[in-house]
Amino acid sequence: MAEQKDPVPAGEIELAPSPSGPTPQQLAQDDTGGKKDKAAEFLAKNGLGQRIVITAADSARVLRRIDTVILPLMLVVYFLQGLDKATLAYASVFGLIEDTGLHGDQYGWLGSIVYLAQLVMQPPLAWLLVRLPIGKFTAAMVLSWGISLSCMAASHNFGGLLATRFLLGVFEASVAPSFVAITQMWWRRREQTVRTSYWYAMNGITNMFGSLITYGLGHISSTLHAYQIIFIFFGVITVVFSFVMFYFMPDSPIEAKFLSEEDKIIAVERLRMNQMGLISRKWRNDHLKEALLDPKSWFWFALLFSISIPSGGISTFGPLIIKTFGYDQFQTILFNIPFGFVQLVATVGGAFLAQRIKMKGPVIALLCLPPIAGCVMLIVLPRDAGHRASLLAGYYLISVYPGITPLIYSWSSQNTAGDTKRKSTNAILLVGQSIGNVIGPLLYTQTEAPGYARGLRSNLALYVAIIVLVGLTTLYLRLLNRRHAARRVAMGKSAVIIDTSLDSEKEAAAALEAENKTAGVEDAPTVQTGDRAFEDLTDLENEEFVFVL
Known part of the structure; x- marks a missing residue:
């Protein structure tokens, strides 16, 4: 980390000391009734009342450290979460429905009950994620859902399966809000979209390798049923990894053992332009x-809500839909593998496109088009041997839809500031997700096989609705940016401010250099926004906040 008064070489980012920035004493003296962010207290403790200079090399080095430690933990946990939820779909093709005497819409309820539990848990989770150390809390939840999954092997009827699936949902409910909060806490806004896509894309890896693992487990000769082996195998792996998560996942950048004190400061400072704060507890x-x-x-x-209805239905009934094309149980599992590959490509590819154009809305609308085509194909094509290839193609087109959800996560999180507001907003949108996932499987019933017309038609309508909602959301965000610009003018500030949170390091350096030249102070550092970034202000309170379209 460079000294504060040293000049920054060309092409490197300078987060310069602001003449009007608070002193260490002012930071330490909390004049907001104890409402300052922990990042402000940390910087004050280290005597940093002004911004420090961070070179591009320092920023990249710390980013690599974060990606090396934090990201793999998130990837594995989300992979296991996807596996654990998918075990029901896998078990359905290995005799679970027949052996446990499920009938009517009981199987659909086993899919929905997980999300009903998540719906119930979202409000208390918002409070818990603000108050508790997030790394340790998440590890405890991973342990608990692994135990719940293992116990499903002992369930022999609808009541037992329903109870264990409910507990699975209770403990898995923490994963998405925890991971959205962790992503906000460790990465810049530009970096968040792709990192979110990485951990969410584990659902695609689940569909690929989970199908292969299940294929192998299904061939094991044992006194246990194949689906019982599946539940125990994945449950035990989850329990084991929860201890890895507990040991290695820090609760915040300022508490990370894998970072030096200097690197902790860099990790915090590089988040300043997010204008979102860190943690408050x-x-x-x-x-x-x-x-x-x-x-x-x-x-x-x-x-x-709109994307989760199709998601809940397809994730629960997807293998059964493939089975209606005329394949046996092992072929069904294998033909589900390309679904995961398309999902992986759509999720990561959509995120990189959104990062490149610095907009989420157009990419979300674009990702709705293949599922619309896929739904139409599955609705109109007959279920016979001559149309198997076309039916599979339609099913794989639908599999693009998972790329939409992480973009909504990112769009919401990057437009929300203030610790409690971030967690509360996450709870609101995840309530929508849970309700959608509860409804989704109930739109597909075994009595409507093989066409599943009601479920597919409702999904088609919802993809169209998402495109409309994207347009309305984008218009509203533009309005908020105009309102903030007017507020800045009224306060004697510039209407247009420099927001480098979505820029690459080279783009950020070029933007600052151009601003300096425009201001006629080519040799002086530009006074940037971000002085209030760690005051635990919401996005509507902080007039310097820039909304992402």
Whole structure:
């Protein structure tokens, strides 16, 4: 890390000391009633009342450290979570329905009950994620859901399966909000979209390798049923990894053992331009009220609700849909592998495209088009041997839809600031996701096989609705940016501010250099925004916050 007064070489980022920035004493003296972010307290403790200079090399080095330690933990946990939820679909083709006497819509309820449990858990989770150390809390939840999954092997009827699936949902409910919060806490806004896609893309890896693992487990000769072996195998692996998670996952950048004190400062400072804060560990009811009254929250709710109905239905009934094309149980499992590959490509590819154009809305709308075509194909094509290839193609087109969900996560998280408001907004949108996932499997019933017309038609309508919602959300975010610009002018600030949180390091350096030349102070550092970044302000309170379209 460079000294504060040293010049920064060309092509490197300078986060320069702001003449008007607070002193260490001002930072330490919390004049907001104890509402400052922990990052402000950390910087004050280290005597850093002003911004420090971070070179591009320092930023890249710390980013590599974060990616090396934090990201693999998230990838494995999300992979296991996807596996654990998918075990029901895998078990369904290995005799679970027949052996446990499921009938009517009971199998559909086993898919929905997980999301019903997640729906119930979202409000208390918002409070817990603000108040508790997030790394240790998440590890405890991983341990608990691994135990719940293992216990499913002992369930021999609908009641037992329903109870264990409910517990599985209770403990898995923490994964998405925890991971969204962790992503906000460790990476810049530009980096968040792709990192979110990485851990969410583990669902695609699950569909690929989970199918292969299940294929192998299904051939084991044992006194246990094949589906019982599946439940025990994946449950035990999850329990074991929870201890790895507990040991290695830090609760925040300022508490990370794998970072030196100097690197902790860099890790915090590089997040300043996010304008989103870090952690507070203090619950604020005013933030909760703002989250509930903010129209943005309900746009995210509607978007995630709309994509989760198709997601819940396909994730539960996908293998059964393939089976209606005329394949046996082992062929069904193998033909589900390309579904995961397409899902992986769509998720990561969509994120890179959104990062490149610095917009989420157009990419979400684009990703709706293949599933629309796929739904139409499955609705109109007959289920006979002559159309198997076309039916599979339609099914694989539908598999593009998972790329939409992580973009909604990122779109919401990058447009929300303030610790309590972030967690509360996450809870709102994940309530929408849970409701959608509860409804989704219930739109598909075994009595409607092989066509599943009601489920596919509803999914088709919802993909169209998402495109409309994207347009409305984008218009509202533009309005908010105009309102913030007007507020800045009224306060004597520039209407246009430099926001480098979505820029690459070279783009950020070029933007600052261009601003300096425009201001006629080519040799002087530009005074940037971000002085209030760690004051635990919401996105609507902080007039310097820039909304991402």
